[in-house]
Structures are given as C-alpha cells and as structure tokens.
Amino acid sequence: MVSFNVQRYGARGDGRTDATKSFLTAWSLACGSRARAMVHIPRGTYLVGNLVFWGPCKNLITFKIDGTLVAPANYWSIGNSGYWILFAKVNRISVSGGTIDARGSGYWSCRKKGGHCPQGARSMSFSWCSNVLLSGLTSINSQNMHVTVHHSSNVRIQNVRIRAPSGSPNTDGIHVQSSSGVTIIGGTIATGDDCIALSQGSRNIWIERVNCGPGHGISIGSLGDYANEEGVQNVTVTSSVFTKTQNGVRIKTWARPSNGFVRNIVFRNLIMRNVENPVIIDQNYCPNGNGCPRQSSGVKISGVTYANIKGTSTTPIAMKLDCSGSNHCTGLRLQDISLTYMRRSSASYCKNAHGRASGVMVPRNCL
Numbered sequence: 001m002v003s004f005n006v007q008r009y010g011a012r013g014d015g016r017t018d019a020t021k022s023f024l025t026a027w028s029l030a031c032g033s034r035a036r037a038m039v040h041i042p043r044g045t046y047l048v049g050n051l052v053f054w055g056p057c058k059n060l061i062t063f064k065i066d067g068t069l070v071a072p073a074n075y076w077s078i079g080n081s082g083y084w085i086l087f088a089k090v091n092r093i094s095v096s097g098g099t100i101d102a103r104g105s106g107y108w109s110c111r112k113k114g115g116h117c118p119q120g121a122r123s124m125s126f127s128w129c130s131n132v133l134l135s136g137l138t139s140i141n142s143q144n145m146h147v148t149v150h151h152s153s154n155v156r157i158q159n160v161r162i163r164a165p166s167g168s169p170n171t172d173g174i175h176v177q178s179s180s181g182v183t184i185i186g187g188t189i190a191t192g193d194d195c196i197a198l199s200q201g202s203r204n205i206w207i208e209r210v211n212c213g214p215g216h217g218i219s220i221g222s223l224g225d226y227a228n229e230e231g232v233q234n235v236t237v238t239s240s241v242f243t244k245t246q247n248g249v250r251i252k253t254w255a256r257p258s259n260g261f262v263r264n265i266v267f268r269n270l271i272m273r274n275v276e277n278p279v280i281i282d283q284n285y286c287p288n289g290n291g292c293p294r295q296s297s298g299v300k301i302s303g304v305t306y307a308n309i310k311g312t313s314t315t316p317i318a319m320k321l322d323c324s325g326s327n328h329c330t331g332l333r334l335q336d337i338s339l340t341y342m343r344r345s346s347a348s349y350c351k352n353a354h355g356r357a358s359g360v361m362v363p364r365n366c367l
Contacts, residue, residue, distance in 0.1 A: 001036045001062070004029050006046070013044020013067060020049045031057035031090075038062040041098065045070055050081050050121075055090030055129070065098020065137070071121075075107035079118030079143055086125045087132075094133040100124060104143040108168045108192075120144035120170070126152050135159055145172040146191065152179045159186040166214040168192035173215065176202045178230060185209055194219045195245070200260060201230030210240040217247035217275070220265065222285050224258035224299040231261035241271045248278035248309070251301060253324070255286045258298035265304040272311030272318075278339050279306055281353070283324040297324035304355075307335040318346035319363055321353035328352040338362045 004026040011019035023039075023046075030037035036059050044067045053063075069085070071078050078084045084102055087093060102123045110117040123142040126132050132155040139146040139162050146162045149155050157174060164171040173189035176182050178201035188211040189195040195212035198205060198220045212218060218240070220232050242248045249267040253260070272278040281301065286292040301323060318339035323329035332355030339346045339362060350366035357365035 001038055002030070002033050003038045003040050005040045005042060007042060011046055013042065013046055015045035015047055015070060017047065018049065019046040020051065023048055023051055027053045030061055031055060034058050036060045036062070038064055041065045041067050041069070043067050047072065049077055050083065051085045052083070053087045053090065055088065057090060060092040061090065061094070063093060063095040065096065068099040068101060071102045073103060073106070075104070075110065075143060076118055078102070078121040079107055082119055082121060083125050084121040084123050086127065087129055089128045091129065092131045093129065094135070095137065097136045099138040099140065101140045102142045104141040104164065104168065104171070107143040111169050122146070122148045125150070126155065128152065130154050132156070137161075140164065141168070142171050144170055145175045147173065148175045149179050149182055150177045154181045155179065156183045156185070157187070161187060162189045162191060164191045166190070166192050172197050175199065176205065178202075180204045187211070189215065191215045197221075198232055198235060199223070200225075200232065202232045203234050205235040207237045208239050211243070212240060213243035213245040215245050217242060217245045217250055219247065219250045219252055220262055221250070221252035222254055223252070223260045223262065224254035224256060224297050227257050227259065227298075229258050229260040231263065233262070234264045236266045236268070237270070238266070239269045241273065242275050242278070243273045244275070246276050247280055248272050248275045249280075249306075250277065251281045251304070252285050253283045253297045253299040255284045255292040255295045255297050260299040262299065262301045263303045266307070267305065267309065268307040270309045272309065272313065272339060274312050274314050276314050277320060278311065278313050279309060279319040279337070281321045281323060281329060284322060296326040298327060299324065300327045301329040303331040304329070305333040305335070306337060307333070310338045313339050313341045313346050316341050316347050317349050319348040321350045321366070323352035325352055328354055330354050332367060334361060334365060334367065335359045
C-alpha cells in the first residue's frame, strides 16, 4: 500500500494553517494510484474548509485519520455548500479513526435567532459511493447532519461517536436516503435531532447495538414529502438502548398524498430509559399545518414488528400507532412489550392500525 501523508504536501497540523489544498493534493495522488493507497492524516489539528474527494479511484483507498479536523471559525465558509467533507462516486473506501469538529455553535445561534444564515453543512457525506467502511470516527458539533449516506450501496458504519448539544437544530447523527445495504453497528449518538434517520429509498438496513440519546430517537421518515417517492423496506433495528430521547422508534409520514410505503420493518430487543414516545407511528405529520389538503397520508405502512421492547416512558401513552385514514397500517405485530410510566402500567393509542399481539403486553394491546 502506498501512503500519502498530508504533511508531505504542506499540511501543518497546528489548527491555524489552512490545510485544504494539502488534503486535496494527497487525495488526488492516492485516487490516481494503481496500487492500494492510503491518505494519512497524522496526529495534530488540521484546519480545513470544503473538501470534496471525487472518485472513481483506480484502487482501494484507506483514509486514516489519527488527528483532528476542524472547520473554519466563520460558519459561512463551509455553510454555503451544504457539505464539509464529501466523498463522491468512490468505490471501495475505508475511513477510520480521528475526530472531526465542525464548530457548529455559531451557526446554530444564527438559526435560532432566525437570522440570515447559510443552509448549513453536513459534516461527512458519502454520495454515489459503494463498498464503504466508516469506523471509529468521532464527529462533534456539526452545523447540520453529522454523517449522511445518499445514493450509495454496501456501506458499513461501526463504532462511531457522534455528539452535539440536545438543543442544536437538525444535527441528525446518521441520515440515510436512496441507499441499500447499509449496516450501522455499535457506537454512541447524542444530538439535537434523530440519532439515525432513514429517509425515502432506504432499503436493506441493519442497525444494531446503538446507544441513542439525548436526541429524537431512530426514525423512518419523514416520508411522503413528495407525491412520487421511493419507499423504505427491509429494516431491522435491534439490541439498542434509548436514553432520555424524544422518541424511541418512530415512523413519521406527512399527512398528504404520496405513493411512498414502509414495509418489512423489525424493531426488537430494545431498551427505553425515560423516553417520551417509546413506540410511535405518526401519519399526521404536518408542521405549521401547511400543504396537507386532506390531512391524510398516502404512505402505506405494512409488516412492522415490535418485539421485546422494555423500559420506561416519560408520558402516559407509551405506544401510539396513529395511522392514515385513507391507508390503514396493516400486518403490525406486537410481541412482549413492557413499558411503564411512573412505575405503573402505561397506556396505548391506536387509530387505523391493524395486526396482532402476543406475549406480555404493557401497555395493553389496542390493535
């Protein structure tokens, strides 16, 4: 394997000298190498602006971060492009270790004041990539989403640590869209939005051993944003813990016409610790009440299993299955649910929800 050390191309690692060009030079040499190549970022703190790493490359690439990457203090410098670090059209890449710090707090306060702000940058993104391994990365204080996987296939994300204050807007941990074969294993995600969000066109997704919270939980959606939309299918979320999150496992769709769907979903072996809405389907999502003419979601939800979900809810209704009036939820399966509220049994709410329950059911089955 040939190694391209960013310091060889002028990167200083002092946290002050702009290393953007050195990183791009190292990438372009590694990407053009016929032999397997490594871009190596040694210990130190590297100030980098927008980095777009284009493929396709000639061979497998390892992107090894032993240092810390920081974004410029002025949030406009990366906030306008939508991406901070983007891998595009790369096949066979392994990104490992290190810390990326987008220094998003100035951007969040601009957003909260409702000022004139850029759209905000996602910290690390993979678009039109395949055969990706992202392991051991720490991402803190992204302006917007931390890690995104869009239009990609065969992606494995393991043991990442993602952190932003619970009040930071839209700082989703991992966002997946129009991608298949995505595996997320291990890791801790604590942000101001969803720990993991699966948007339209997410299929064949496996999520295991994730510690989520604070944040908004693990979400499918929101879907039905568009009338013509790819569905979400074949998703498993297992062996994970939710702590002080707004939601546990959530399926959320806009209350408007769409040909979208959600099917073959399994949520199992989950622990809820003081979660507001441990189990929730919300097909009446319509913030500000705009653009939902008939207040009915076209997204069809079927074949969703909830099994062995235990713990505590901070609201009386621990299970809320609020399905569409025009497209009822079908094939829901509840098995061994035990969720308490204030040390007592919690309540459930079902609307237009059909299926069957077995085993221990607290709250009671309302299907």
